[in-house]
Amino acid sequence: MAPSRLLSSEPHWEPLFIYGTAWKRERTKELVKQALQKGFRKVDTAAQPRHYQEALVGEGLREVYAGGVVKREHVYLQTKYTTPAGQDQNNMPYDPSATLETQVHTSVASSLKNLRLKNDSEEGSYIDCLLLHSPLPTIEQTLQAWKILESYVPDKIRSLGISNVTLPILQAIHENSAVKPSVVQNRFYPQTRYDVPLRAFCAQHGIMYESFWTLTGNPRLLKSEPVAMLAKSAEVSSSVALYALVMDQGIVVLNGTTSAEHMVADLTGIREVREWAASRGKEWLQITEAFRNSIEETHP
Structure with missing residues (x-):
């Protein structure tokens, strides 16, 4: 029988929650501040104005840092690159007609600006993990986007991950990448049979599996x-x-x-x-x- 994860968790994982900022709209800043003040130390967002207000996440975090609640180095912060298919066509952080390389670079630049440490400077800005919000239409495009993101590691981005992914695509990324996936963020629900084989692959390769819709989907x-x-x-x-x-x-x-x-x-x-x-x-x-x-x- 596997050892209890809840009982054996290391301090790095404490607490075992990530605060999710999707669909918070104008309350995003206030709620991020509350979450950090109450004890959350991990925050998830995305460069996707359709569902996230990444700039307000950054404002909330900077006020928490300035207030002495927590230092940046004690916060785990992850965001995402979202393809045009997942964006509001009238409000996205890049030109959808641009090349994939330009889209990714522009999205990452917007995230580094939104999530900067200080209001007046982007110096020292970094992201703990940047996820592909979903695989791209082909595995070739997915690997191309991954390769572009690898150029930021480990300076501006500490690690990479992917959301809404199946096991074959995750395996392909793992096999063909220089920077291996550190995070998978998926719905944990019966329609995917709770990702049992995928989670086994994650455990085998030291990949953090994150669940969303944990309550509403179950x-x-x-x-x-x-x-x-x-x-x-x-x-x-x-x-x-x-x-x-x-x-x-x-x-x-x-x-x-x-x-x-x-x-x-x-x-x-x-x-x-x-x-x-x-x-x-x-x-x-x-x-x-x-x-x-x-x-x-x-x-x-």
Whole structure:
């Protein structure tokens, strides 16, 4: 049986949430500040004005840095290059008629500017991870975009990743790249059978698997027996119980709550589950094994 990911997590992974900034619109700055103030230390955004306000993410972060809440080096910050197909055709960070190389360079430049450390200077600006928001129409184009992004590593971009990806494409990138993928960000839900083979590949190659739609995409799991058992025994909410069991699979969870109360409750709840599990090892292992089996036996 695999060791408990939730119990054995290293300080680098603490807490096991990334704050998701999609669909926050004009509240983006306020919510990013709240998230960092409440204890989040990882932030996800994208150069995609259709769903993200990356400039407001940067404003919120700079105010948090200036206020002494946290230093930049203690924040994990990731953004994305989004292809024209995923953009609002009237509002995108590059000219869609430009070459792929120009699109990627312009998108990265906009992100480095939006997420800069200081209001009056881009000096020292960097991104911890930049993801392809999705594979491009062909594997050749996907590898071309990846190669362009590699030119920024490790100075302006520390690592690379990809979202909304299948295992064959991930394998192709891994086999044909100089800078190997560090992150995969996918929906964790039954339609993909919870990416069991893909997550095994990630574990084998040291790739961080991030989940989104963890709650909204899993109404069945939220009401499942392992979640109910953990929620009752550890005295936490069903959502926290589901988060904890997903994290125990080696998954880093995107959390996009807009409630300061829920930010605190989710972070506190995970710590409470960890403390409970440490003292109730046998019961914890029974619950996690039942949860793992329910995922691996899933059919869409």
